[in-house]
Amino acid sequence: MDARDVVKIGMSAERSLVVPPERTVGHFVPNMPMVYATPMMILEMEMASADAIAAGLESGWVTVGTEVDIRHLAATPVGATVRTVARVVAVERRLIRFEVEAFDEKRRIGEGRHARGLVNVAAFSKRL
Structure with missing residues (x-):
């Protein structure tokens, strides 16, 4: 399968979640603040990216994360709603590149780039 046949620049998806205690730094690391953890934000960015192109993939094909270049810009507390957006910016034969962003109710909390392999x-x- 060639991604260029089914994935187009501009395809996008959004995800929303209310930050639970289980997705905070303090949940994973004792004595740290109970704010949205960077790896959890990246997870949502990866999932939004996969959502953006999933409908176009042939049966038996998926994408897996291959690259992340993310900046976490602001802390977000438990109970806040986070909206994550992913948009296709480039498509190669087996690689799809995305711009990703995350927002809470007040501001942009994360931004960057992500790539997924077909x-x-x-x-x-x-092979496993």
Whole structure:
């Protein structure tokens, strides 16, 4: 499968979540603040990126994260709503590049770039 046949620049998706205690730095690291953890923000950015292109993929194909270049700009407390946006900015044969952003109710809290590789699940599983 060639991603250029089904993924187009500009495809996008959004995700929203209310920050639970389980997604905070303080949940993972004792004595740290109970604010939205950077790895959890990146997870939402990756998932929004996958959502943006999932409908166009042929059966048996998925994408996996291959690159992240993210800046976490502001702390977000438990209970705040975070909206994550991903938009396709480049498509290669097996690689899709995204611009990603995250916002809470007040401001942009994260931004950057992410790439996902196109993978045939059956062939990938054989190699494992």
